[in-house]
Amino acid sequence: MNRFKTTLLLTLLTLLMVAMGSAIGGKSGMVFAFFMACAMNFFSYWFSDKIVLKMYGAREITEAENPAFYGMIRRLATQGNLPMPRVYVIPSDSPNAFATGRNPNHAAVAATEGILRILSTEELEGVMAHELAHVKNRDILVSTIAATFAGAISMLGNMLQWAAMFGGGRSDDDEGAGGMIGGLAMAIIAPIAAMLIQMAVSRSREYLADESGARICGNPQALANALKKLQMGSQMIPMQQASPASAHLFIVNPLTGGSLLNLFSTHPPMEERIARLEQMAYNRRF
Numbered sequence: 001m002n003r004f005k006t007t008l009l010l011t012l013l014t015l016l017m018v019a020m021g022s023a024i025g026g027k028s029g030m031v032f033a034f035f036m037a038c039a040m041n042f043f044s045y046w047f048s049d050k051i052v053l054k055m056y057g058a059r060e061i062t063e064a065e066n067p068a069f070y071g072m073i074r075r076l077a078t079q080g081n082l083p084m085p086r087v088y089v090i091p092s093d094s095p096n097a098f099a100t101g102r103n104p105n106h107a108a109v110a111a112t113e114g115i116l117r118i119l120s121t122e123e124l125e126g127v128m129a130h131e132l133a134h135v136k137n138r139d140i141l142v143s144t145i146a147a148t149f150a151g152a153i154s155m156l157g158n159m160l161q162w163a164a165m166f167g168g169g170r171s172d173d174d175e176g177a178g179g180m181i182g183g184l185a186m187a188i189i190a191p192i193a194a195m196l197i198q199m200a201v202s203r204s205r206e207y208l209a210d211e212s213g214a215r216i217c218g219n220p221q222a223l224a225n226a227l228k229k230l231q232m233g234s235q236m237i238p239m240q241q242a243s244p245a246s247a248h249l250f251i252v253n254p255l256t257g258g259s260l261l262n263l264f265s266t267h268p269p270m271e272e273r274i275a276r277l278e279q280m281a282y283n284r285r286f
Contacts, residue, residue: 010041013149020153040149048144049100049108052246058088058110069116069124073109076129080136080216085109094239095119095230098249099131100144107135118233119226126223127230130213130251137212139205143249206268210277224277227252231270 014037021033063070070087077084085101088110095115101107109131111124119127134140214220230252242254253267 010044010145010149013037013145013153014041016153017149044145044149045102045141048141049102049106052098052100052144052249053088053108053110055243055246056090056092056110056241058090060086060088060108069111072121072125073128073132076125076132076216079218080129080132082132082136083107085132085135089113089116092239092241094237094242094254095233096239096250096252096254097127097131098251099134099140100249101135102141102144103138104135107140109135112239114233114237115230118229120222122219122222123226123229125217126213126219126226127251129217130209130223132216133209133212134205136216137205137208139209143205206273207276210273211280214277214280220277220281224274224281227270227274227277 014034017033017037017040018030021036022030025032061070063074066089069089073087074084083105085099085104085107086109088108090096090110090112092112093114094112095118097109097111097115099107099109109128111128115124115127134143210223214223217223234252234254239254242250244255247253247255248267252270
């Protein structure tokens with residue numbers, strides 16, 4: 001199923017990029033966008049995790065540098081029957097965490113300095129178990145590829161918007177051209193379409209990772225308590241370097257405010273996630 005989702009995601013995002021290339025430069029733009037998408041397919045599979053980690057300034061740590069946190073990840077990985085992932089710390093006061101990589105043997109987990117400060121040991125275990133559950137469920141590749149492509153599509157959208165405003169892109173004489181209005185429409189629609197694709201692969205996986213993570217750490221209530229703190233903490237201290245293209249990677253949405261982007265949140269309602277975990281703890285189904 002995850003191979004199918006990955007293939008479908010790559011196909012949809014490739015077609016979206018080709019359509020944007022056509023709007024920017026006609027047939028030549030379409031060909032350029034196609035080859036660009038093919039190159040991105042290759043690099044996204046092999047290097048998307050490194051791109052995302054670098055985007056947030058994540059620094060890999062060793063057991064000697066932080067034995068408590070590193071040891072926690074090792075213990076949770078063993079409990080989840082997973083290989084030991086690489087461990088990173090993000091220099092941000094905003095409390096959050098994510099997992100990335102193309103498969104369990106090439107995975108990485110990252111936590112912000114803020115989350116390491118505000119959570120108790122049990123709560124932090126719940127969060128990192130959630131991230132390891134993403135690794136175990138093999139949905140980290142899909143999520144990371146979506147982040148890489150969505151960023152590129154947003155960049156192309158900005159280029160297309162400026163090209164349309166200043167009379168660039170396809171001319172009205174091109175076959176099927178939409179002219180300036182069509183270019184502006186594509187500039188608006190394409191990034192929204194990319195976000196909708198992200199939502200399709202992101203919301204359901206959060207519920208599954210919550211449940212699987214609770215089973216790995218054996219404490220659903222600790223993860224529920226952590227989510228309550230993280231929701232409040234991320235609102236009080238937003239992540240300044242957060243990008244809409246990669247927001248779906250994090251355990252809680254790092255974007256705050258009342259922008260239009262929040263209407264297309266890649267995360268399910270926090271209240272529902274907490275309620276499910278508390279019900280799980282009440283029924284002791286773990």
